[in-house]
Amino acid sequence: MKARVTVYPRREILDPQGKAIRDALTRVGFSGVDDVRAGKSFEISLGTADPQAAAGQLREMCEKLLANTVVEDYSVEILGGDGAQP
């Protein structure tokens, strides 16, 4: 089973990197970009076929290592099997 974990700076915390990217986007002509949050994405393959068990395991990974929950939020997305049933 494949999954995607996304980690990004918490809303209430200033994201210096996202702000610099937003300013650069504005500079190259993309007007109306209100906000950019720069985060990380992880594609993870798991042995399990149970989406619920997988989601639980991924959240645990985020709490323990993938995200620093003092300053980061995360989301977990199950992408389905390796070409098999989603």
Add this chain to the structure above:
Amino acid sequence: MKCGVVVFPGSNCDHDVYHVLKHVLEQEVAFLWHQDDSLQGCELIVLPGGFAYGDYLRAGALAALSPVMGAVRRHAEAGGLVLGICNGFQVLLEASLLPGAMRRNENLRFQCLDVHLRTERADLPFTRRLRVGQVLRLPIAHAEGNYEDSPARLDALEANGQVVFRYCEPDGRITPESNPNGAARNIAGIVNAGGNVLGLMPHPERCSEAVLGNTDGLALFASAVEAGSRRLQAAGAAR
């Protein structure tokens, strides 16, 4: 007193710390490899600056889970002295031995310069040779020293007296201009509730000898060595 300097792959200030403890303060010093689960009887543990595990994922995140950190945690919980400098401070945060987290510097630049620090606590094992309000000049060299936590947790940190050093002007005034990285409330160094685990972003090991033109950093190591020796004596007397 025996001191231990932890070496992660990517540590690069380990020899500087070793030099100050061994040759300037004439203490017994051991390097402690990140894969070892033993502190070899060391009383003062220093987590040095550098880029442990290449700063992969987040600065300090992977180092915080290395075997030696299990031993460091037990040492800290037993009241042993732990000093984290720069990347070592980041490791202590990721290991939850200190509260809060680091973000990229506000201006996104690697900041390499001398800063001034105001001493907020002089009653700690690491600061007993300093005075409250004393201003030190120490170098910083980091890209992620922008200390952050929730307002409520920052308030608690201040109320508990856990802020040890703040970025300041040469005369000790705390100003936004003297803050090199955007750190909340100009925080440069904090201590745990027990007072035995200190983390700071500036590098005292780079200014602990007259030949380097600045000895402001030596008081931290000298204080820790003195406090550690007393702790050992007290433990010996209790036996």
